[in-house]
Amino acid sequence: MALVPCQVLRVAILLSYCSILCNYKAIEMPSHKTYGGSWKFLTFIDLVIQAVFFGICVLTDLSSLLTRGSGNQEQERQLKKLISLRDWILAVLAFPVGIFVVAVFWIIYAYDREMIYPKLLDNFIPGWLNHGMIPRRATARLYKHTTVLPFILIEMRTSHHEYPSRSSGLTAICTFSVGYILWVCWVHHVTGMWVYPFLEHIGPGARIIFFGSTTILMNFLYLLGEVLNSYIWDTQKIICLYF
Numbered sequence: 001m002a003l004v005p006c007q008v009l010r011v012a013i014l015l016s017y018c019s020i021l022c023n024y025k026a027i028e029m030p031s032h033k034t035y036g037g038s039w040k041f042l043t044f045i046d047l048v049i050q051a052v053f054f055g056i057c058v059l060t061d062l063s064s065l066l067t068r069g070s071g072n073q074e075q076e077r078q079l080k081k082l083i084s085l086r087d088w089i090l091a092v093l094a095f096p097v098g099i100f101v102v103a104v105f106w107i108i109y110a111y112d113r114e115m116i117y118p119k120l121l122d123n124f125i126p127g128w129l130n131h132g133m134i135p136r137r138a139t140a141r142l143y144k145h146t147t148v149l150p151f152i153l154i155e156m157r158t159s160h161h162e163y164p165s166r167s168s169g170l171t172a173i174c175t176f177s178v179g180y181i182l183w184v185c186w187v188h189h190v191t192g193m194w195v196y197p198f199l200e201h202i203g204p205g206a207r208i209i210f211f212g213s214t215t216i217l218m219n220f221l222y223l224l225g226e227v228l229n230s231y232i233w234d235t236q237k238i239i240c241l242y243f
Contacts, residue, residue, distance in 0.1 A: 007061045011058055014051065014057070016147070018051060034191060035190050036183075036195075040183070040184070042101055043105070053094040056082065060086050092222070095156070097176070098152050099152070099225075100214075101148060104214070104217075108198065163225075169226070
């Protein structure tokens with residue numbers, strides 16, 4: 001049985017993210033109608049990042065197909081820019097933010113679900129997520145907080161990505177982390193409520209430690225992606241040379 005081409009996989013993943021985003025926005029949740037809407041949640045921001053990333057992947061595949069054998073140097077330059085953008089988004093946003101959302105959500109959820117995903121939210125889960133023998137509640141959490149992990153790992157395994165210089169990559173992920181932290185603090189300043197319930201139960205000092213720790217974790221995940229990408233593709237080069 002032939003393997004599914006990576007180009008087809010990217011299209012399928014992109015359509016999956018578009019479907020999830022459309023249905024996520026359609027959920028009638030009180031928090032979606034307050035200041036910041038869905039954009040105050042890192043889960044939603046991550047879904048947008050993943051959708052944009054795979055959209056650029058599909059666009060890159062189409063551009064590569066159209067420019068193949070054309071001999072047009074300008075088109076090849078534009079394609080290289082598109083590939084560089086694709087690789088940068090994967091390295092700086094798609095991988096570290098995606099893995100962060102999965103890891104932090106499930107760690108806090110395992111400790112106390114009320115701190116990150118109150119049972120009240122189960123009342124707003126859309127019916128389309130209910131399929132087969134999997135409970136509707138578990139399926140919704142699976143789609144929003146788990147599928148990012150296999151999708152991004154599939155992409156790393158099927159395509160080589162050039163990482164930016166370590167200093168520029170770490171600077172970019174730090175900027176994103178600090179920017180989101182400031183956004184969360186601003187939402188609290190405006191509304192008087194924290195985006196995530198567990199922040200209500202810890203003191204200012206603990207919040208500073210938590211925010212600092214999340215920034216460090218983001219940097220670690222960036223380095224993890226860099227190492228994983230090098231390991232996958234350097235190992236493949238060694239195997240190809242050996243055989």
